[in-house]
Amino acid sequence: MRESWLIRDYILSGHEGEAGEVGTALLEDRHVEDHLASVNDYASEKALWARLKAIKHVDRLDLTTVKHDYINHDPEVTKVFEDFVYYLSKVIANVSTDVVVLNTTVLEILPQLLTNVRESTAKLTSPSRQVPIIATKNVQSAALLGGASVIIHQALGLESLKMQFS
Secondary structure, three states, X not given: OOOOEEXXXXXXXXXXXXXXXXXXXXXXXXXXXXXXXXXXXHOOHHHHHHHHHHHHOOOOOOHHHHHXXXXXXXXXXXXXXXXXXXXXXXXXXXXXXXXXXXXXXXHHHOOHHHHHHHHHHHHHOOHHHOOOEEEOOOOOOHHHHHHHHHHHHHHOXXXXXXXXXX
């Protein structure tokens, strides 16, 4: 999970783009007792696609087929997505922030997964710690557009304006 963070009007990406990087944190496997692996091994889009390729025995995924299989409750595909939601929710529940913005292709393909992530995360956090979880609408350009927004604010002398989300 590679992240950049927007903090007080600054985009921070840290060393090698890893500001606030949680991908190397460890998660306990929900199926294998006493087995730990990194967040990237469980809750990244790369790991999700790898698991789907493995269960489908293919080298390349057809995302239309994946979506069809998920919507039609293919048990193997559903299980992979349930695990992805579970692990992603575990990560989100342990992050202290005002809002969580998910920038991932899988939520563009299957937007109903965002509802699953929200519900799963809500079960893992106390009501006082729950934060809004939103998904970007333009995954490929989100970081670029965020950077452009900061530059435009500076160029127009609008640094004091706060971004608001509704």
